[in-house]
Amino acid sequence: MFLIKYIKEVFGAIRSLLVGMRLTGYYFTHHKEIITEQYPDNRDTLKLADRFKGEVVMPHDEKNEHRCTGCTACELACPNGTIKVVTKFDITPEGKKKKAIDKLVYHLELCTMCNLCIVACPSDAIVMAPTFEHSVFDRSALTKILNKPDSKIMEGVE
Amino acid sequence: MFEEIGTTSNGDLQINVGPQHPATHGVLHLVLTLNGETIKKVEPHLGYIHRSIEKMCESLSYRQFIYVTSRMDYLSAHMNNHACALCVEKGMQIEVPERAQVIRVIMDELTRIASHELWWGAMAMDIGAFTPFFHSFREREKINEIMEETCGARLTMNYYVPGGLMADLHPDFQKKVKEFIIQFKQRIDEYDQLVTGNIIFQNRMKGVGILSKEDAVSYGCTGPTARGSGLSSDIRKLYPYAVYGKVEFEEILETGCDSFARYMVRIREMKQSIRIIEQLIDQIPEGDFQAKTKAVLKLPKGEFYTRVETARGELGVYIVSEGATTPYRIKFRSPGFSNLSALDSMARGSKLGDLVAMMGTLDLVIPDIDR
Secondary structure, three states: OHHHHHHHHHHHHHHHHHHHHHHHHHHHHOOOOOOOOOHHHHOOOOOOOOOOOOEEEOOOOOOOEEOOOOOOHHHHHOOOOOEEEEEEEEEOOOOOEEEEEEEEEEEHHHOOOOOHHHHHOOOOOOEEEOOOOOOOOOHHHHEEEOOOOOOEEOOOOO | OOOOOOEOOOOOEEEEEOOOOOOOOOOOEEEEEEEOOEEEEEEEEOOOOOOOHHHHHHOOOOOOOHHHHOOOOHHHHHHHHHHHHHHHHHHHOOOOOHHHHHHHHHHHHHHHHHHHHHHHHHHHHHHOOOHHHHHHHHHHHHHHHHHHHHHOOOOOOOOEEOOEEOOOOOOOHHHHHHHHHHHHHHHHHHHHHHHHOOHHHHHHHOOOOOOOHHHHHHOOOOHHHHHOOOOOOOHHHHOOOOOOOOOOOOOOOOOOOOHHHHHHHHHHHHHHHHHHHHHHHOOOOOOOOEOOOOOOOOOOOEEEEEEEEOOOOEEEEEEEEOOOOOOOEEEEEOHHHHHHHOHHHHHOOOEHHHHHHHHHHHOOOHHHHHO
16 A cells, blocks of 8 residues: 555656646747847837836927926925925016026936926926936936026916 | 854854845845754844835925835835825825725735735745746736836836825726736646646645744734734735725635745735736726825824735834824834744754745845835
């Protein structure tokens, strides 16, 4: 009786190994579905999700105008002190003083892509861009000024 | 005369496993006392990845601190955020819309599957099987893609905010989740063929790393670690939150108390998660995804505690508020810390080679233990 049990166990063990080997063999011969991304070579076709949180950018239109009013809501919402808004006063044609942004400084090296500044912005001036190749040789290159030089606020954005 | 380096006075050998060791999955440092090949004592040394998250949270507002908790247990980031959001909602008495609650449960269960997938691959690799790692990552990639589309990130999503969700679902979400469910149901049977039934695997797991029910209670084990010892500890069943009270699912209990029981709990839990998602994916109600909240959240003076079931066990969030915009004190009760403390009683008397298998079944995430 002991011998029969022993032989049964041995055959059961071999069977369990073969079941696993069969599956491995199946995938070895049926490599239809290739899921590996050939990353540096597929840069042209690589498409990330629209909502991918890569870095904060400020979209400008063709007249070099942005939507930022300098309300500092993003600066207050940021948990890491990533954004610093530097404001100035413009003189409007009517001779009134108007608050506008001088610089919107963005420290990419401090950013954790938590999206809280985008949610906080009342005028949709900043968005997340689906980029991820951020490596640079000098850390100071990661500190960016988001508004372009000589850009102005869009008309009608308060 | 002189004690040899690495030996104690009675001739036992002391060796270090970690902090840089491929089987500890992070910077866990274990000091083992060995008599020959038999383990006499396991002493975990913590603190290598301590980032003082609890202290950091004290200087952040109630909206800001949630993103930090994704970095505690990065494999169940959604559940960590859920616990924090629930705690703030409890303090502010915010009613979360039905739609947000349902989406939260679906996201939680997807995260649970992704976490168990990674555990399954890494655990099989600890035992010595390398291929399962790629099988599990193939399915996990699908979940990560779903997350990336809706939440914008693959691991540290920060998708839950007090009062609901940060953004609405992506239009393709339901379609992609249904595709994933069909695919995953076939693949989970392959897991059983590949690893569960394997005789070598079973011999390595059965009867190894015994954690009795009494020990599981006294060490405060939760999650699959406790359920492998027959201890009912599923927060989703015992103290239902979100819409867990309305969906049908089983609490998985195994009575083997050994490594194989803990393994089977997680494999069967993945099937239950699929069952929960199947019930909800067509029933996502229309409506707002976020409740209207005040611009600045101020919790009233008092103490608030909520808990959720993460992939590793019970995560508790305890907030002491003085009525200001920032919490006075935050304490996280993490599942990994209590589960790791049971390792000593599990490993005593067993062989050195089985230690890695035991650690694998505990499903340790070191940033969750250290915080």
